[in-house]
Amino acid sequence: MKDLALIGAGYWGKNLARNFNAIGALHTLCDASDEILSSYGPDYAQVKRCKSLDEVLADRAITKVAIAAPAHLHFQMAQAALLADKDVYVEKPLCLDLAQGQQLVELAANRNRILMVGHLLHYHPCVMEIQRLVSSGELGRLQYITSNRLNLGKIRQEENALWSFAPHDISVILSLVGGRLPQEVRCVGGSYLTEGVADTTLTTFKFEAGVRAHVYVTWLIPFKEQKLTVVGSQGMVVFDDTRPWAEKLLIHRNYLTWTDGRSPTPNKVTGEYLAVPEQEPLKQECLHFIECCQTRQKPRTDSAEGLRVLQVLKAAQESLQHDGDARQPQKMLNESASNFYAHPTALIDPLARIGKGSKVWHFSHVMANAQIGDNCNLGQNVVISPGVVLGRNVKVQNNVSIYTGTVVEDDVFLGPSCVLTNVSNPRSQVNRRNLYEKTTIGRGATVGA
Template sequence: MATTEAARAATPRVAVIGAGGWGRNLVRNLQELGALHAVVEVDPDNLREVEAICPGVPTYTDTTEALADPQLDAVAIATPVITHYQVVRQALEADKDVFVEKPLTSDRDQAWQLVELAEQRGRLLMVGHLLLFQPAIQWLRDDLAAGRIGTIRSIHQERLGLGRARDHENALWCLGTHDVAVQRFLLSGRTPDQMQVSGQCVLQPGIEDDVYLHLGYGGGLQSHLHCSWLWPEKRRNLVIIGSEGMVVYDEIHQVVTHHRKGIDPGLNNVDDGAETIYQGHGQPLRLELEHFLDCLRHGEPCQSDGRFAAGIVDLLDEATKRLRNA
C-alpha cells in the first residue's frame, strides 16, 4: 500500500459517508476509537443527529469536497447498496482506503472492477461482513479446523423472522448475505460446484420474500440456507454435522453447543450428551472497525477484503439469475 510508515503509526483519519441509521453506528464507534475525521451526509435531520453524537467534527454534504481533504486517510461507507459502486470508486480514485458495508455491490462485474481498481491503486478495500467478527464465529472456525467434530458433512443455516421487507432486493441479498459470508469464512473460502435455489414472491412481484439456497462442495459436503423476512418466529441458527459429532450455534444467545451424537456404521443411534463449548457476547462492529484501523496502520490484508466480498457477490448474483430463470 502507498501509506507511509509515519502515517501507519498514527490513528488513521476516517470520514464516514452516509450517516443514516447504521451509518451513525459507524460514526459513534469511530469517534470513540479516536479515528473520526469527518462525516458526509445529505439529509439535514441525519446531520443534526451526527452533530449531537460528535459536536465539532467537520460535516459535508458533498463527497467530492470531503475526499479532497489531504489529511483524510480512509472512508467508511454506509450508503444504499445501489450507490456502492460509484462511491467506492470515487474514494479509490481519490487514493483513499475504503471500508464499505456489505454487500460490496449488487452486480458481480462492478464488484470485481472495484477489486481490480483497489489493487491497481494499492489501496485497502474492506467490506463490512459483520458476523465474521462475532467472537463465537472466530472461535468456531478454529474449533472446526482443530477437528472437534471430524469431517464436516453438512451445514444448515436459518435467518428467519418478521423483518423489514425491501422493495429493491430479495431476502437472499438482504438476509442471506450474512450466512453466505459465514459459510465461506468457516470453509476457508472454498467455492461450491453445485447450486440449487428456490424462492417465493408473496408481497411484491419479482422480490423473493422467502429463499432456500442449497450448495454442494467437493467431497460430498452440502449446505442448506433458509432465509425469510415473512416468518412468525425469529431464528438465527447454524447447525454443522460432522463425522464425529455436531455443533449448533445460536446467534441470538451467542452460544455454541457440541452434541456428541450421530449414527454409527451399523445404523445405531449414538447419543453421548451435549455441552456448551462457547458462550459470550462481543461487540462485532467495534471489533470490525478496530481490525480495519489495524490493517491501515500496519499495511496488512484484512479478513473480509474485496476478493472475499466479490466472491460472495458472485454467488448471490448467480443464485438470483437462477431464481429469475426458474
C-alpha cells in the same frame, strides 16, 4: 487518529458512526440528509458534517472512508474513493455487479489501497470459535451447514431477501469450507408483498467432498431466528444469536455410536455451552479495518472474499429467476462481461437480465428483475419496470414506458412515446400495487406506429 469519513450516516451508518467515534477514528459524517446529520448529538461535537462526497474525497485529512450507503451506490462510491487514494470499508455486498466487483478488486490492488467488505459475522467471537473448531478437526469431517435468518421485517422493496439477508451467511459458509466456491447453487423463493421482489428464499449449495449447505432467509415469519448449525462426523455445533451470550454457542460431541462400524445410533447427550469472550462484533470489525490500514495487512474480509460472495449471490439470483435451476458460481465471472451495449447514460439494475446483442440507448432505465431478450433495441428515455419481460428482437422507440405486469413477445415493434400501464383507472390517493393488471402483446405486433 481521526482520519475516517463515514458515507451514509442513517439506518446502519449510525452503528458504524458510534463505533468509529468510540475508537477515536471518526473525522467526518457525510450524508445527503440534513435531518440525519442533525440527529447526531454532543458525542459528535468534534466530528465534521458534510453532504458532499466530493468534499470528503478532496479532504487530505481523510485517508479512510466507510461506505454505508444503499447497495446500488457501493460501486461508484468505492471506485471514487479508491481513485482518490483512500482506504475503503464498504458494507455488504461489495457491489451488485460482478464485472464492477472485479474492477474494484483490481483498482484497489493497482493503487495499493485497503478494500474491506463488511461481512460482520467473521468478527463475531462465536463464529470465530466455529471456524477454529472446523479448521482444527475437532468436529471431524465437515458434512453439512445450515443457516436460518428469519424475522417479520424490515421489509424492503428495493432488494429481495436473498441480497438483503444472505450475504453474511454465505460469507461464513465459504470460510468454513476453506474459501472454496460451491460446485452448484440452487435457489427458490416467492414474492408475496412486492411483485418481483422475493420475500423468502431457500438456497442450497453443493461443495467438493460431499459437503452440503443451505441458507433460508425471509422477512415474512412471525418470529425471529438467527441460527447457524455446523455438522461434522464427530460433533455438531449450533450458534443461536438470539440467545443470551452464555448460551449462544452449543456443541454436541460424539453424537453417534456405530455398531459393527455400520449401524449408527444417536447418543442423546446434553450439549455443552462453549464460553467465548463477550465482544461487540461491529467494534471488532471497525478495529480490524483501522489496524489493516495502519499495518497494510490483508483484511480478513478483503475484496477478493467479497467478490467470491458476490459470485455466489449472482448464481443464486439467476437460479431464483429460473425456478431453482442449478448454477455454477465458478462460471459467473466469465459470464459477467457485458454481451450487450448500454450507453453510459443508461441505468441498468444489476438484477436485470439483458440478452446478447441488445442495445440500451441514452437515459433509459431497466429496473430489477426485468428480462430483455436477445437482439432487442431500447431507444432513448425508455423505462422498463420490474418484472417486465421482452422477447427477442423487440424494437422499443424513444420515450416508451413499460410497466410491471407486461409481457412483450418476440418481434414486437413499440412506437414512440407509447405507454403500457398496469392500472385501468389510476388514482393518486389509492394504492393499487397489489392489483396490477397483466398485459401480453403477441408476437410480431406493432403498437403506436
